[in-house]
Amino acid sequence: MAEPKENPLMEKIVSLCKRRGFIYQSSEIYGGINGFWDYGPLGAELKRNVKELWWNTMTRQRDDVVGLEATIIMSPEIWKASGHVDTFADMMVECPLTNKRFRADQVEPQSGTALFFESALEVSAALKNIKETLAIAAESGRQENIVASWPNIHADEAKAKSLIEKSGLSNHDIEEIEDRYRRTYPEHDSRSRGNFSRSFAVLIKSGENSGSAYKRAEEFYKKQGLLGVLFLAPARTVEVINSREFNPENGVKLTEPRPFNLMFKTYVGPVESEDNVAYLRPETAQAIFAQFKNVLDSSRVKVPFGIAQIGKAFRNEVTPRNFTFRSREFEQMELEFFIKPDEAVEAISGSVVSVSQLSTLNPQPTWGWEAWHKYWVEERIKFYEGIGLPRTTLVEYWQKPEELAHYARATVDILFRFPFSKRDEKGELMGEELEGIAARSDFDLSQHERFSGKPMGVFDDELRAAWAKLDEAKKAELSKRYFEARLKYLTKTGVEQAKAEKEAKEDAEGLAKGQYIPHVIEPSAGVDRLILALICNAYYEDQMPDEKGKMETRVVMKFHPRVAPIKVGVLPLLKNKPPLVEKALAVRDLLRPHMNVFYDDAGAIGRRYRRQDEAGTPFCVTIDFDTLGEKGPELQDTVTLRYRDDGKQDRVKISDLLPLLLEKIR
Ligand code: ATP
DSSP: OOOOOOOHHHHHHHHHHHHHTSEEETTGGGTOOTTOEEEOHHHHHHHHHHHHHHHIIIIITOSSEEEOOOOSBOOHHHHHHTTHHHHOEEEEEEOTTTOOEEEGGGSOOEEEEEEEEEEEEEHHHHHHTHHHHHHHHHHHTOHHHHHHHHHHHHHTHHHHHHHHHHHTOOHHHHHHHHHHHHHHOTTOOOOOOOEEEEEEEEEEOTTOOTHHHHHHHHHHHHHTTOOSOEEOOOSEEEEEEEESSBOTTTOBBOOOOEEEEOOOEEESSSOOSGGGEEEBOSOSHHHHHHTHHHHHHHSOOOSSEEEEEEEEEEOOOSSOBTTTTBOSEEEEEEEEEEEOOHHHHHHHHSSOBOGGGOOOSSOOTTBOHHHHHHHHHHHHHHHHHHTTOOGGGEEEEEOOGGGSOTTOSEEEEEEEOOTTSOBOTTSOBOOEEEEEEEEOTTHHHHHHHHHHOOOOOEEOHHHHHHHHTSOHHHHHHHHHHHHHHHHHHHHHTTOOHHHHHHHHHHHHHHHHTTEEOOEEEEEEEEHHHHHHHHHHHHEEEEEEEOTTSOEEEEEEEOOOTTTOSOSEEEEESOTTOHHHHHHHHHHHHHHTTTSOEEEOOSSOHHHHHHHHHHHTOOEEEEEOTTTTTTTOGGGTTEEEEEETTTOOEEEEEHHHHHHHHHHHHO
8 A cells, every 4th residue: 555645634633642642642742653553532431342342243243253462472383373474574675875765565666667777987097988878878868877987978078079979969069068067066175986786776757857866876985985976877767567576755766675574673681682572462362362261261152252452562563653643662452263174063063054045143053264355344333334434434344365364264454434444436536554453363373372282172962962973974074074175275385285184084084083183253443443443434534514604614523422532521601600510410320320421611611612522522411590490490400401412402301321331321
C-alpha cells in the first residue's frame, strides 16, 4: 500500500484525537518515538469498552470459550516452533542515498524514465577521457555532463573543438554551459581520484527535469568518498511503469529486498548472551497453543471449544504509518477455537455438512472446519456491526490460494474502509485489515507437539465409540484421509519421508482409538486498528444552531453508545444556584455506579453540549429550574435528556432515567 498522501480528513481526525485526549504520540516531549502511541483519557475509556465488549461476547456470553492471560515474554522455543524465528520477516528495501527503509510490498508504484549510472568520474581524470566525455554527453544530450567537464575541454581546446562540433552544441549552448559551470562550481577542486564504479539509478517522472537525477547521483557518489567535480553519464535509460523499485520520495532506486525479522529481541537475566535471548511476543496466539493442555485439563471444556486472550503484541515494523494503524506496540484480541478434524466429525455424525448446505449458523455436530470458519466470519462481522461499524464500511476479503500460508485452508480478512485506504477503479475505498479469520488446520498444536515433545492430542470418547460402529470400508476411507493429511503436514515441515510415513500411520491408528490433534479456527483482531476504525467512522461535521439559533458547524463523534467513552454528561444549568447543583450531583451519583458519567458545570450550556458532542457522549442530562418545580409540580424532578446525534431533547423523569439509559447503552 502507498505511503499516506495528504489526507485532510485524517489530518482533522489526528488533530481531534490529540486535542480531545483520545490518542497522543508516545514520548512527545522528547520528539516522539516512531510507531508508538498513547491513549489519553477518552481513548483509554474507548479502548477499555471495546476490549470489554469483545471479552464479554467471546467468553462470558458463551459456554464454549474460556479466557487466558499469558506473559509477553515466553520461552524462545515457542517462537521456533511457531516459525517466527525463521520466517516472521518482511522483505525490506533501503534507499542507498538516505538510508530510509521501506517494506518492499508497500512502496508506492512509480512510473517514468530511469537513469542508470554505473560509475562516476572525477574531473581531472575526466580530462584524459575528454573524447568519451563529449561523445557520451552529446549522445545523451545532457548539458549537465558537459558542465562538469568544461574545464577539461578548455585545457585541450584544439581537440575539443571538433568534438564540440560533433556534439551538435551551438555557440549559445556553449556560452550557457560556461556560465553554468562558473556558477555551479565556483571553487573547482581538480584533485583526481579517477573512476569510481558503483551502480546507482534515479527515476525521473514525466515532466520532471533530469537535473535532479544528476544531483542525486552526485550526492550519492560523493557520499562514497569522491571529491570535487564529478562527471556523470548514465550508462542507460529505461522506461519504467508502475515499479516498486524506486524511492517515492526522491526517485532513487532501492536496494534488493532482503528479509528483516520483525520480532523485538531482548535478554532475560543479567547476561547478554545468545543463550539468554528472548522475544517480545509478536502475537498473543502462541501462548494459547502452549497452554492448550493446561486449559483442557483444568477446565470443563471439550472440543469444540475456544481459548480467548487480549494482550499486547510487538512488531518492529519497517514502516509504521497511517497513525496507529501500523504500530510497533499494539494490542490484539485473539481466539483460538479448537475443532475436531473433519474425519472425526464424519465418523461421529455420518457426514460433514458443506457450507452451501448450511441452513443455520447455530453450531451443529455435523460441522467441519468450513462451517466453523464461516460461522466465525459471520460472528465477527456481527460484532463489528453491533458496536457501530455499518456493514457498508466493512469488506469481507477471502484470501486467494496463492496468498494463504502453507498450513491455512482459508483466511478471511475483515477490512474497514479507512479514509487512507486506496480506492478501486470505481473510486470506492478498498479497506485495510481489521481482523483475520484463519482456518489453520492442526498446524500449531502439531508444531508444539514436535518441538516440545509433549503430546498435544485429545482423547474423544464419542469418536472412539462411533468408530467401533463404522463398517470397514468407511474406517479405511477415513483412516486414509487422515493419514494423508498428517503426512502432508509432516513432509511440508521437513520431516524425512520414511519417518513422516511412520508417524502419519501412527496418527491414523490413533484416530481409530479416539485420538487426534484438534484443528483450529483463529479470529485475530487488532484493538488499536478497531479503535482507529471507530474513531474514523464516528467523525462527522454538521450544522447545528447555536444558543442564539444561528447555524454553526459542529464536530461530533457519533460513537455507538456501547463504546462511547462517556455515556452521559450531567449538566446543571447554572453552577451558582445551589439547589440546581445539589440536584445535578444527585443525578450524577444515581447514574455513576452504572456507567461513565461526566459532570460539567462550566460555561454556557450550548458550549457544554458541543464539548460532549466532540467527546462522543451520546446523552446529556440537564438539570434546570423546571427540575426544581419552579414552573409547576408536573415538571418537578424531570430533566432534559438531550441526544447527541440530532440534538433533540426529551423531558424525562429522574426516576425513569437509569433504566432508560441502561437500555440504550447495552
Ligand atoms: P498486516 O498484513 O496488516 O501486517 P497481519 O496479517 O500481519 O497484518 P496478523 O498477524 O494476522 O496481521 O495480526 C492480526 C491482527 O493484529 C491484524 O488483523 C491487525 O488488526 C493487528 N495488527 C497486526 N500488526 C499490527 C500493527 N503493526 N499495528 C497494529 N495492529 C496490528
